[in-house]
Amino acid sequence: xxxxxxxxxSNALKKIAGEFGISLALLIEIIIFSQLSPHFFTAQNILNVxxxxxxxxxxAAGMTLVILTAGIDLSVGAMxxxxxxxxxxVLLLELPFAMVFALxxxxxxxxxxxxxxxxxxxxxxxxxxxxxxxxxxxxxxRGAAYMYTDGRPIWGLPEAFSLLGSGRVxxxxxxxxxMLAIYLFAYVILGHTRFxxxxxxxxxxxxAARLSGINTNRVxxxxxxLCGSLAxxxxxxxxxxxxxxxxxxxxMYELDVIxxxxxxxxxxFGGRGSIAGTFIGAMLIGVxxxxxxxxxxxxxxxxxxLGVVILLAVMMDQARKG
Amino acid sequence: MPxxxxxxxxxxxxxxxIALDDVSFELRPGEVHCLVGENxxxxxxxxxxxxxxxxxxxxxxxxxxxxxxxxSPIDAQKLGIGIIHQDxxxxxxxxxxxxxxxxxxxxxxxxxxIDFRKMREMAQxxxxxxxxxxxxxxxxxxxSVAQRQIVEIAKALSRKVRLLAMDExxxxxxxxxxxxLFKVIRRLKSEGVGIIYISHxxxxxxxxxxxxxxxxxxxxxxxxxxAEADRRSLIRWMVGRELExxxxxxxxxxxxxxxxxxxxxxxxxxxxxxVLHQGEILGLAGLVGAGRSDLARVIxxxxxxxxxxxxxxxxxxxxxxxxxxxDLGIGLLTEDRNRYGLIMQMGVKENISLANLRELIAGPFIxxxxxxxxxxxxxxxxxxxxxxxxxxxxxxxxxxxQKVVLARWLYAKSKVLIFDEPTAGIDVGVKYxxxxxxNQLAQDGIGVMVISSDLPxxxxxxxxxxxxxxxxxxxxxxxxxASQEKIMALATGMAEELHDAV
Numbered sequence: 001x002x003x004x005x006x007x008x009x010s011n012a013l014k015k016i017a018g019e020f021g022i023s024l025a026l027l028i029e030i031i032i033f034s035q036l037s038p039h040f041f042t043a044q045n046i047l048n049v050x051x052x053x054x055x056x057x058x059x060a061a062g063m064t065l066v067i068l069t070a071g072i073d074l075s076v077g078a079m080x081x082x083x084x085x086x087x088x089x090v091l092l093l094e095l096p097f098a099m100v101f102a103l104x105x106x107x108x109x110x111x112x113x114x115x116x117x118x119x120x121x122x123x124x125x126x127x128x129x130x131x132x133x134x135x136x137x138x139x140x141x142r143g144a145a146y147m148y149t150d151g152r153p154i155w156g157l158p159e160a161f162s163l164l165g166s167g168r169v170x171x172x173x174x175x176x177x178x179m180l181a182i183y184l185f186a187y188v189i190l191g192h193t194r195f196x197x198x199x200x201x202x203x204x205x206x207x208a209a210r211l212s213g214i215n216t217n218r219v220x221x222x223x224x225x226l227c228g229s230l231a232x233x234x235x236x237x238x239x240x241x242x243x244x245x246x247x248x249x250x251x252m253y254e255l256d257v258i259x260x261x262x263x264x265x266x267x268x269f270g271g272r273g274s275i276a277g278t279f280i281g282a283m284l285i286g287v288x289x290x291x292x293x294x295x296x297x298x299x300x301x302x303x304x305x306l307g308v309v310i311l312l313a314v315m316m317d318q319a320r321k322g
Numbered sequence: 323m324p325x326x327x328x329x330x331x332x333x334x335x336x337x338x339x340i341a342l343d344d345v346s347f348e349l350r351p352g353e354v355h356c357l358v359g360e361n362x363x364x365x366x367x368x369x370x371x372x373x374x375x376x377x378x379x380x381x382x383x384x385x386x387x388x389x390x391x392x393x394s395p396i397d398a399q400k401l402g403i404g405i406i407h408q409d410x411x412x413x414x415x416x417x418x419x420x421x422x423x424x425x426x427x428x429x430x431x432x433x434x435x436i437d438f439r440k441m442r443e444m445a446q447x448x449x450x451x452x453x454x455x456x457x458x459x460x461x462x463x464x465x466s467v468a469q470r471q472i473v474e475i476a477k478a479l480s481r482k483v484r485l486l487a488m489d490e491x492x493x494x495x496x497x498x499x500x501x502x503l504f505k506v507i508r509r510l511k512s513e514g515v516g517i518i519y520i521s522h523x524x525x526x527x528x529x530x531x532x533x534x535x536x537x538x539x540x541x542x543x544x545x546x547x548x549a550e551a552d553r554r555s556l557i558r559w560m561v562g563r564e565l566e567x568x569x570x571x572x573x574x575x576x577x578x579x580x581x582x583x584x585x586x587x588x589x590x591x592x593x594x595x596x597v598l599h600q601g602e603i604l605g606l607a608g609l610v611g612a613g614r615s616d617l618a619r620v621i622x623x624x625x626x627x628x629x630x631x632x633x634x635x636x637x638x639x640x641x642x643x644x645x646x647x648x649d650l651g652i653g654l655l656t657e658d659r660n661r662y663g664l665i666m667q668m669g670v671k672e673n674i675s676l677a678n679l680r681e682l683i684a685g686p687f688i689x690x691x692x693x694x695x696x697x698x699x700x701x702x703x704x705x706x707x708x709x710x711x712x713x714x715x716x717x718x719x720x721x722x723x724q725k726v727v728l729a730r731w732l733y734a735k736s737k738v739l740i741f742d743e744p745t746a747g748i749d750v751g752v753k754y755x756x757x758x759x760x761n762q763l764a765q766d767g768i769g770v771m772v773i774s775s776d777l778p779x780x781x782x783x784x785x786x787x788x789x790x791x792x793x794x795x796x797x798x799x800x801x802x803x804a805s806q807e808k809i810m811a812l813a814t815g816m817a818e819e820l821h822d823a824v
Contacts, residue, residue, distance in 0.1 A: 192686075192687045192688055192690070193686050193687060193688060194679045194680070194683055194686075194688060197672065197675075197676070197679060197688065198679075200665070200667075200668060200672075201665045201668065201672075201676060204665035204666060204667045204668055205661075205662075205664065205665045205666065207661070207662050208656075208661070208662050208663055208664055208665055209665065209676075210624075210644060211622075211624060211644050211654065211656060211662055211663070212644070212648075212676045212677045212730065213643075213644050213645035213647075213648040213649075213676075213677045213734075214645070214676070215643070215645060271665065271666075271667040271668070272667050
């Protein structure tokens with residue numbers, strides 16, 4: 001240990017290299033694609049990328065909080081579907097649009113929050129590991145979404161609803177704006193509030209946090225509720241973009257989301273990581289997909305490339321810690 | 323007879339620091355050679371080189387007078403070098419026998435299967451060689467720390483070790499377990515095994531050692547026969563200066579009563595009656611498992627009391643959570659600060675402010691400037707050695723980590739502070755500082771309870787010492803009447819007649 005103290009300068013260098021490493025990887029990616037495709041580095045395409053990543057990136061913000069507490073939430077993909085079909089079904093009610101819209105939002109978000117609360121209860125009161133709890137919830141919510149819709153999509157939504165997912169304000173897609181707002185909010189929460197501090201403490205060492213007077217169970221409950229709500233919000237946005245409620249929406253989203261968080265440098269063991277990292281991680285994956293699309297790379301090859309990039313990114317992160 | 327091991331002019335450099343500088347060391351067969359020094363003195367680097375885990379940069383290593391190069395731990399094993407690390411390398415779910423022969427399992431002659439019966443028999447034989455009887459089929463997770471240590475030694479022995487290095491083997495042992503360990507060591511000695519014994523506890527070195535080598539800052543300070551050394555000179559060599567008084571004691575005015583326990587029951591804690599005053603340092607002695615930490619956790623609200631009363635400032639309190647106790651002004655510096663005290667990945671300042679963030683809140687936000695100023699003042703006042711308040715605690719030394727925890731409780735404005743093994747694993751020099759701080763706290767009117775297995779330390783710094791045995795309070799001895807013998811007698815429950823002396 002005492003050696004490490006004196007080793008500080010090189011440690012700090014390593015850390016900087018590591019943290020910029022992922023940004024650096026993003027930058028390199030952008031430069032390469034700019035060279036390869038004239039359509040890549042245009043304002044329109046950048047906005048497109050931001051729109052494409054917004055759905056998973058919003059969930060990834062919530063997932064970052066969960067993973068920082070050394071937990072995981074596998075139910076987010078199923079929640080996207082469930083909140084989507086519930087919200088769209090509310091939209092079909094014969095009421096003024098403003099009212100059904102508000103009701104749909106509330107219903108969708110409430111379901112997400114309840115799912116998070118349920119996960120939190122099983123994790124804190126019954127001491128079941130988050131992986132198992134949310135794995136169970138994943139299949140329960142997916143099944144519930146199919147049951148609720150009889151396995152058929154919900155169509156015929158009011159036209160105005162599609163504005164939420166497809167509308168633009170000053171050319172900027174609304175989901176992009178929502179995503180940026182959520183990241184700003186999460187950044188402030190994590191870095192500047194007591195809740196954020198407690199969250200890192202719980203993730204770093206739960207028992208020490210408890211013995212320092214932190215209500216660790218409450219922190220965990222709040223974290224899962226936030227994550228569930230953000231997944232539900234994404235579900236509503238996705239439903240709006242598709243202009244329908246799809247019970248099979250969000251399939252495998254949990255893996256995309258976890259990939260973004262991990263590529264962004266957050267440790268699955270908790271206590272280490274940042275929301276900015278997750279944003280860059282989501283960008284890295286989004287830009288990769290978009291660039292490969294522009295280059296007409298087939299989707300099978302894309303999957304392989306994506307996997308390789310995830311491995312490389314996490315390898316860099318390990319080197320930083322090593 | 324050539325020496326078993328000779329190390330000549332060993333040098334090991336890490337970027338920015340020389341861990342070992344021209345160190346020479348010799349071990350004879352059947353000898354216990356103690357290695358002492360503060361943390362960072364180079365003891366572990368030396369054992370790591372010997373275990374083949376790291377490679378020396380320069381110098382020679384001779385076994386039986388023949389020069390050898392250790393490229394990997396396997397080389398070291400082949401030469402009969404065994405290392406017992408502080409944190410044991412055992413697999414908890416495997417049985418005693420399986421652990422002893424891990425990676426070295428006896429195989430049936432005809433089939434490539436493990437011969438479990440033979441393995442059990444061999445394990446039994448090895449254990450009886452150590453004079454130990456353990457169930458060889460029991461999983462290691464069910465064993466006590468002392469028993470695990472025996473398994474480690476048996477593991478080394480089963481590989482025909484001739485040279486055994488033990489890193490802080492006594493750190494978590496009770497008195498009687500330690501006696502047993504010494505018995506085992508003596509037995510190994512008589513069989514010609516050379517033993518390198520690393521420990522912070524100097525009493526042990528005088529009891530078990532034949533020779534002692536002192537390292538400081540990577541340099542060899544001295545090697546001599548144990549008979550030629552005394553405690554004072556050892557400390558001087560280790561610290562590099564004279565310590566006036568190993569256990570500082572300031573006399574202070576005992577203030578009014580601050581904490582009172584009446585007939586407290588909780589789990590193994592049975593019927594505790596105890597009073598703590600402001601400005602008093604009350605020691606809590608007892609064997610490991612006597613219920614001292616349990617008592618501390620109950621007072622701190624980490625565990626619930628079953629019956630009995632706790633009074634703080636003459637008001638009855640019912641601490642149900644640590645938060646509650648903290649708000650009332652009670653702080654607990656837990657045993658094993660790394661596991662229960664610190665958030666390793668967080669910085670010094672975040673660790674200090676953790677229990678009292680509400681002081682630093684404006685609306686929903688943490689006042690970062692105020693937090694930084696607060697942390698800086700604690701770093702200065704407690705002389706925490708850190709490159710900055712943002713430094714992650716995982717990069718600090720044990721003593722400085724302890725100071726960070728202490729700062730947390732001072733910032734939380736504790737009126738009663740309970741220290742559980744405050745100086746375990748801490749160097750002599752920093753230990754002195756911590757004990758000094760404990761004194762100052764008492765002088766500032768804080769009621770201090772100190773749980774420690776280090777009796778000389780308790781005798782040195784406490785005004786009174788309460789002794790627990792199997793969950794009960796077996797007696798309270800005042801400073802002028804206390805002696806190691808008296809406390810041990812109370813702690814082992816062999817001194818009913820002393821009961822009246824309270």
